[in-house]
Amino acid sequence: MVDRSLELFECGHRACAGCGPAIAARLMLKAVGTNSIIVSSTGCMEVFSTPYPETAWKVPWIHSLFENASAVASGIEAALKRQGRSEKVVVIAGDGATFDIGMLCISGAFERGHDFTYICYDNEAYMNTGIQRSGATPYDASTTTSPAGKRSFGNKRPKKDMPQILAAHGAPYVATASISYPADLMQKIERALNTPGPCYVQVHTPCATGWGFESEQTMHVGKLAVETGLWVNYEMMDGKVTKVKKVVRKPVEEYLKVQKRFRHLFKPVRQDAEIATIQAQADRNAEKFGLDIKVKK
């Protein structure tokens, strides 16, 4: 059972007001507990939590580089095994570090089967460097390197399917979660920790600054992502989907219209074809995962 009163991430960190990843850090650590070693990649969370000498981490924590967290974790896990120690090794890395630059190290570590949990806090762009697109940026999101313009609706590609890629590596437990569903998130992390082998949890962490919404909307925006079917919370055991959060789906525009990164789909003129494309993505998710709760009328 997760001890909700456990506080392992301290006040005084420099995250933006309403920061999704800061909420994620607190919730993750409640589930991870004190007998752990955290490995962070370079990124927002690393920067807002560890300007020397002000660390916000009350558990052992290490940051090496942007792209090598899983390799560092491999070494730690091996050392702990050799020394007969019991700490759990947990990587916490952003989507850029996970989907893009860290891919090689992640693939290697998962293939080798190290006993560790990899948590990706996914805010869908390189936020620390100023909101540039990553392999996790959704279709049509405007970022500073995929700006909407006269000839562009923003990011041209859908999000990479990382959970599927890691499941294909033979990961025994893969899950997606959202900070907007804290109990589910903490339970999944706890499950990953208690499953031997390399496990992956991808956590949707809305970013007020990068996505363009007011700081008090962080949890609400995260809920809308799930309720529209654009983000699916599910679990996979040994490569098979075993549990899905079902919803009474809302139209995707309810999610899109509350964020500045999708504003160009509504202003100056409504882009029906683009919105329909995104709706089709949600519909495909619904079909693939059996998302829809049948409502009797």
Next chain:
Amino acid sequence: MPLSVGCTARPGKARGNRTGAWRTFKPDFKHDKCTKCGQCILICPEGCVEQREDEYYYPDLTYCKGCGLCAEECPAEDVEMRKEEK
């Protein structure tokens, strides 16, 4: 204080950074409709809400950045954001 070897640090020092100075709006926990569900503590990005002996919740204004999530997410609507007079 002499530098650590290799730029390491032990916990505790983050509290030296009083982020409450960032705030424009301040949460007012009314303790009126509060059902003591604990949602505000759980989702505060700062982790600066505490439950005291009276079982009600109080924000630590030394660190509260005034994001408004506690007010927005309180199921009982017991928290209100007010412009802070400084």
Next chain:
Amino acid sequence: MLKITEGSFAVADAVRLSRPGVIAAYPITPQTHIVERLAEMVADGELESEYITVESEFSALSACLGASAAGSRTYSATTSQGLALMYEVCFNVAGMRLPILMTIANRAMSAPLSIWNDQQDSISLRDSGWIQFYAEDNQEATDLHFIGYRAIEDHRVLLPAMVCFDGYILTHTYEPVDIPTEEEVNGYLPPFKPYQRLDAADPISFGMYATPEYYMEFRYEIDQAMQRANEVIIQAGKEFGEHFGREYGSLVESYRMDDADTALVAMGSVCGTIKDAIDELRSEGKKVGLVRLRTYRPFPTMELKKALDGVSRVAVLDRNISLGSKGAVGLEVKDALYGSGIVVLDYIVGLGGRDIRKKDIAAITALVVQGKGDMFYGLRTEVL
């Protein structure tokens, strides 16, 4: 025990005897025989280490970084392109003050692709904060692993080290090497005692970022540790001599320097050839000697100045080139001797496996006497 063995196997024995808790390595020519032999030792239970077969050199050193921070003695080996792929991690390891030891089987850098020897690979990492040892032969390569671990794990140092030995010329050569016993090594190299480590019982944050208020002082501290390493390595080398009878009490080695007016300065296996060439030159009455650098970082400025005191001219043989300038060792020697009046000329030699023969050493000695240098030596002008 003296045995005829390949350089790579002797090094693998040295690693086994050093008892690393974690090994992470990726195969690359001409380092492969080392890591294959270590894998065999683990498979046969001769070596109780966690051996991580990483997917790249980048991950090899990253895994070592994690293992070292978690408190284990760690080891890797690489060369050339592999070392270049580690570039970013190299700086990181040194800045985090993690005493990781790595063998470098020196090899040229691509392009053009070359699997043959020069020292461009490790030289290009000279600014990364790693101690760099260069071995002349396989006995020294073996011994430097023990001395290396002992020196870098000293809490006055806490820096990583590369033990460099020339690819093929040493890695694949069979020579008699005295491999000490476990008992002998255990008496010299104590178990690793980390200065600090990742530990749930005493949480600590590693790898924080430093604002302009702190960054420069952290860099200064690394340089200070490098300065202290001078003395610690010498001490470790002397004590090695007491334990094993082979003395390494200096960062430079002087050969027939007593009355020399012309000195050659070099690093690595070429020094064996140079010594033979010097013997011949001496028999012709030429007053030539050799000063061999055992470490390039820390650069042994004081010892080098002392060793070269009284000579008229110095020829530096560089198996590397800082393109657009000179050889990296030549630049350092010029700096060390600045204001002394000694003529220092640099010769770029032996790149990409080009042989350096005794007659080349004689020719370079003649060139430096004529005042001709700061040049590539031995170019095949017919293909230019």
